[in-house]
Amino acid sequence: MNQTLKVSHSPHVFEDTSVKKLMYGVVIALLPTLAWSVYAFGIGAIIVTAVSVVSCLAFEFIIQKYLLKQQPTITDGSALVTGLLLAFNVPSNLPIGIIIIGALVSIGVGKMTFGGLGSNPFNPALVGRVFLLISFPVQMTSWPIPKGFETKYADAATGATPLGILQEGDKPVTQLMDKMPGYSDLFIGQMGGSLGEMAAFALIIGLVIMLYMRIITWHIPVSVIGSVGIFAGILWLADPTQYADPLFHILSGGLLLGAIFMATDYVTSPMSKKAMLFYGVGIGVLTVLIRVFGSYPEGVSFAILIMNAAVPLFNQYIKPKRFGEEVNNGQ
Amino acid sequence: MLKTFSKGGVHPAENKLTANKPIEKAGLPKQVTIPIAQHIGAPSKPVVKKKDQVKVGDVIAKSEGFVSANIHSSVSGTIAKIDNALDPSGFRKPCVIINVEGDEWNENIDTTPDLIKDFSLSAQEIRDKVSEAGIVGLGGATFPSHVKLSVPEGKKVDTLIINGVECEPYLTSDHRVMLERTEEMLTGIQLLKNALGVNRVLIGIENNKPDALEHIQNIVSDKEGIEVYPLKVKYPQGGEKQLIKALINREVPSGGLPLDVGVVVHNVGTSLAVYEAVQKNKPLVERVVTVTGKSLKKPSNFMVRIGTPVKDIIEAAGGLPEDTGKVVNGGPMMGKALNSLDIPVVKGTSGILVIPAKEAKRDKEQNCIRCAKCVSVCPMGLEPYLLKQLAQLEKFEALEKNDVMDCMECGSCAFDCPANIPLLDYIRYGKVNVSQIIRNRKQK
Numbered sequence: 025m026n027q028t029l030k031v032s033h034s035p036h037v038f039e040d041t042s043v044k045k046l047m048y049g050v051v052i053a054l055l056p057t058l059a060w061s062v063y064a065f066g067i068g069a070i071i072v073t074a075v076s077v078v079s080c081l082a083f084e085f086i087i088q089k090y091l092l093k094q095q096p097t098i099t100d101g102s103a104l105v106t107g108l109l110l111a112f113n114v115p116s117n118l119p120i121g122i123i124i125i126g127a128l129v130s131i132g133v134g135k136m137t138f139g140g141l142g143s144n145p146f147n148p149a150l151v152g153r154v155f156l157l158i159s160f161p162v163q164m165t166s167w168p169i170p171k172g173f174e175t176k177y178a179d180a181a182t183g184a185t186p187l188g189i190l191q192e193g194d195k196p197v198t199q200l201m202d203k204m205p206g207y208s209d210l211f212i213g214q215m216g217g218s219l220g221e222m223a224a225f226a227l228i229i230g231l232v233i234m235l236y237m238r239i240i241t242w243h244i245p246v247s248v249i250g251s252v253g254i255f256a257g258i259l260w261l262a263d264p265t266q267y268a269d270p271l272f273h274i275l276s277g278g279l280l281l282g283a284i285f286m287a288t289d290y291v292t293s294p295m296s297k298k299a300m301l302f303y304g305v306g307i308g309v310l311t312v313l314i315r316v317f318g319s320y321p322e323g324v325s326f327a328i329l330i331m332n333a334a335v336p337l338f339n340q341y342i343k344p345k346r347f348g349e350e351v352n353n354g355q
Numbered sequence: 356m357l358k359t360f361s362k363g364g365v366h367p368a369e370n371k372l373t374a375n376k377p378i379e380k381a382g383l384p385k386q387v388t389i390p391i392a393q394h395i396g397a398p399s400k401p402v403v404k405k406k407d408q409v410k411v412g413d414v415i416a417k418s419e420g421f422v423s424a425n426i427h428s429s430v431s432g433t434i435a436k437i438d439n440a441l442d443p444s445g446f447r448k449p450c451v452i453i454n455v456e457g458d459e460w461n462e463n464i465d466t467t468p469d470l471i472k473d474f475s476l477s478a479q480e481i482r483d484k485v486s487e488a489g490i491v492g493l494g495g496a497t498f499p500s501h502v503k504l505s506v507p508e509g510k511k512v513d514t515l516i517i518n519g520v521e522c523e524p525y526l527t528s529d530h531r532v533m534l535e536r537t538e539e540m541l542t543g544i545q546l547l548k549n550a551l552g553v554n555r556v557l558i559g560i561e562n563n564k565p566d567a568l569e570h571i572q573n574i575v576s577d578k579e580g581i582e583v584y585p586l587k588v589k590y591p592q593g594g595e596k597q598l599i600k601a602l603i604n605r606e607v608p609s610g611g612l613p614l615d616v617g618v619v620v621h622n623v624g625t626s627l628a629v630y631e632a633v634q635k636n637k638p639l640v641e642r643v644v645t646v647t648g649k650s651l652k653k654p655s656n657f658m659v660r661i662g663t664p665v666k667d668i669i670e671a672a673g674g675l676p677e678d679t680g681k682v683v684n685g686g687p688m689m690g691k692a693l694n695s696l697d698i699p700v701v702k703g704t705s706g707i708l709v710i711p712a713k714e715a716k717r718d719k720e721q722n723c724i725r726c727a728k729c730v731s732v733c734p735m736g737l738e739p740y741l742l743k744q745l746a747q748l749e750k751f752e753a754l755e756k757n758d759v760m761d762c763m764e765c766g767s768c769a770f771d772c773p774a775n776i777p778l779l780d781y782i783r784y785g786k787v788n789v790s791q792i793i794r795n796r797k798q799k
Contacts, residue, residue, distance in 0.1 A: 347761065
């Protein structure tokens with residue numbers, strides 16, 4: 025009985041969880057969407073995703089090891105998630121050089137300049153995506169049309185996205201809608217768009233996986249999608265000839281990808297449930313504003329980045345309700 | 356829908372290894388070490404001296420003031436010395452050390468197993484007997500029980516809540532008391548009810564103890580004013596604020612007591628001690644202690660005399676395993692790791708948990724990824740990530756503003772943190788400093 029005993033503060037047991045587990049959980053939730061885009065775009069989806077993931081991991085490793093002289097943490101899965109999300113946000117025929125630039129901006133500027141995982145104010149994948157959109161507007165907006173497994177890279181037939189059609193058209197929306205894919209096509213991803221934003225059903229499977237694994241809570245996705253539905257619905261009811269209907273807004277563009285995978289990024293979203301709802305509604309309203317009144321056809325990325333900037337304010341002013349705050353003495 | 360508290364909470368693995376082990380009497384030790392401060396409040400004053408002879412139940416230290424409790428000898432024998440010795444806090448504190456000789460009890464104590472139900476005593480008489488017997492809250496908080504039976508002027512109590520939750524993993528001492536000492540415990544509850552003059556008694560038990568629930572429900576079905584509620588399993592439901600919320604949906608205000616919402620909470624083990632004190636004149640000299648751990652040969656529930664060294668009861672449970680990393684006084688969520696096995700069992704010891712070396716480690720701390728899990732599991736609605744940052748930066752005023760003193764140190768945040776950040780360590784550091792600041796302010 026002369027063993028040395030360890031002494032430490034409670035608790036002495038811990039939940040079987042880790043950053044790694046959560047990140048790889050997100051990766052698992054992204055797999056259905058990845059599988060669909062490989063099926064729909066073929067070799068292009070594979071190349072874009074592989075280049076994006078490998079270069080994100082490589083940049084993180086190089087920056088941590090040689091610039092910051094830290095122990096590299098690329099196995100924690102966060103750079104892998106960033107790589108996948110960046111790939112999901114670009115067209116499947118994007119030239120390889122541009123993808124690498126996107127990865128450098130995502131990891132280098134979006135994440136490591138602020139101190140790495142946990143310190144970045146903006147979603148790194150979106151920083152990369154928006155940088156590319158502004159720098160390479162042509163390449164970033166020529167979307168291949170999904171035609172089943174394509175074996176050639178970069179010369180696929182391209183077409184406009186549904187939101188693009190809506191933005192360009194000067195005719196009433198009711199006539200433009202005839203040119204649009206139907207809701208069932210939107211649901212299974214039969215339209216032009218970025219690699220991972222189109223298949224609503226695959227993204228929703230991802231959402232269910234993340235909710236089931238308790239990686240995220242419902243607050244952000246539901247408030248984003250709900251507020252887009254309500255705000256777009258009000259516009260549509262006011263003038264159906266001028267504005268598209270809410271279901272179209274929800275299923276088109278990057279809304280579901282944004283609401284499910286980008287807005288819910290731990291690091292750049294608020295801490296309390298109440299603040300998460302405000303943040304989600306902010307994203308939804310801004311998205312519709314940009315889509316309907318802005319010059320860009322799509323606004324989810326900008327909306328999320330703008331709300332990312334507001335997160336410190338949310339954390340400062342929207343506190344969780346303390347226990348005992350409302351004294352209920354039952355007498 | 357089963358009742359539970361609404362805000363936060365976690366689900367640690369229950370590991371109730373000893374749920375089916377009846378309470379056994381632990382053997383008498385050769386020597387006991389009885390600290391004179393085993394309760395919240397003023398330490399008691401020793402009234403014996405070296406070489407005095409004592410019997411079981413003799414007072415060896417008298418309570419000093421209202422919030423304090425008498426200490427009794429748990430054995431018969433000779434006082435070896437009154438000296439500083441390690442107590443469960445890990446520090447040397449004044450203790451009475453007694454060499455055990457035989458097992459002779461004070462003649463006022465009724466040591467027969469007969470059940471007595473004498474409800475003729477007045478509230479004041481019950482309070483006096485509870486105070487005399489040195490009873491403190493046996494759930495672990497060790498607040499002197501007679502204080503909780505004296506309702507201050509201007510407060511009204513309408514409900515007595517009996518805490519049979521035992522939400523700490525591993526521990527089963529309350530569970531076994533509810534199963535084996537049911538009638539005595541219920542008599543104790545009746546006495547508490549009379550002392551407080553309330554009409555409503557609610558017993559809250561988590562539904563991972565269906566045998567205890569059914570057993571007590573059958574007995575109380577013909578007793579008026581006592582209701583038993585099964586509760587959905589969730590840690591920390593045994594915290595009194597959480598239990599009150601779960602049962603009657605009242606929230607004790609920040610810095611307040613259950614009294615502020617018309618409630619008094621007592622533990623089931625305390626109820627048994629109250630029965631013994633009032634009906635049998637038996638002071639608090641022994642208690643049920645769960646000795647447990649996955650690596651132990653014979654995890655058990657023991658009736659242990661106060662002051663018995665921890666190593667004696669670990670020996671009785673099959674001896675300390677080779678690969679032991681930690682020995683914890685209490686449960687794994689809130690218990691304190693012991694720095695020596697000579698430390699005695701005290702009134703607040705509900706269990707001794709042996710943790711193997713491979714589980715007694717903390718993984719490397721990583722960057723906070725702001726996943727907000729700590730915020731969503733905090734049962735008090737606090738922001739542990741923020742409190743940790745503020746404590747680390749020593750911003751104590753901001754800590755106080757962010758209600759750090761509401762933290763009850765349940766450990767849910769640190770338990771659930773995926774980045775292995777010792778949130779509660781930092782928060783404790785903050786609390787110590789903030790309470791110092793508050794004390795200084797009051798003195799001015």
